[in-house]
Amino acid sequence: MNTEKGSLAWALRVTVPVAMGYLPLGMAFGAYSVSLGFAPYLAPLTALVVFAGSIEFLLVGLVAASVGLAQIVVTTLLVNSRHIFYGFSYPSHLLHSPFAKVYGPYALTDEAYALISSGVHPTTQRELLLVQGVSHFYWVFGAAVGAFAGGLVPDSFDGFDFALTGLFSLLFVDALAGASRRVAILAAAGVSIGVGLLLPRSLFLLGAMLCYALLCVLLVRFAGSRPGRSSGRRGHGSATAAEGTV
């Protein structure tokens, strides 16, 4: 088999870690979406169009709870705000065709970012797009399998309810392990969760996240780390924390 850099076989090989995450989680997403009452085709469609993992779980939950589009906009902004910082080290100089210039950033998920910036280091447009495209395929395929086969799972089986809790718990541990100010993070998150719990249930997520973002701004502005500390290392920690995020 031709595994020369830039071939499909090469892309399939280097994206194995992504496949290990995207296929089961994509299936969990498909089954979860169907369990909320959505038509099976909507899960792979969401996976194809949004391609952002955890927000997709939240999205189908929010739509099932009939929240407004404004709350979907704000939730998406907050949950995916971390993506803002991936663009800074994304090798956009490799992209030349108009399609590539749009699709590259479009498919810049946490895993794609982690793979591109730490493991694979693509040197051509073809290599970069292959890695991202193959990852995109895993996610859509997983969602389709979960949605169409998940409907065969009996109603009494509620195992997929764990998918979200498990995903976020593991991502939390990953993110905390990669962060440098853990006590501050835990304190700010604890306060934000407390504030969120005081609000009506439907505003918990929004209230707690806005509160946390605000506290982070205050932490940076008034309790920032000493100038001598390397920001490069923190940047790296953030990239490591993103590994495993969908």
Next chain:
Amino acid sequence: MIPAIIVCAAVTFSLRFVPVLVAHRYRDREDLQEFAALLPAGLMLILVVYTLLEADSGAQLGRLLLAAAVSVLVKLGTKNFLVGFVAGFLVYSLSGLLF
């Protein structure tokens, strides 16, 4: 559902696309890098609590907490995200047979 998908995709795409366009302008801003480093862990913990609030009963909440704990411990032990996830999934599903 379709309007929600489009809105969600548009916001997500903007968040990924705009920074690529302005990358060189802000890449050296230390305060932004620091802010970015603080966000993920706290947001994930808030999301964990959000999913726990969705539990229908005390028994389900207990199963979620147990499975999440097992999942995290197995992940820390094996250093493998997927193994941790599957372990938690199994604990959650099997505990459903007991409670």
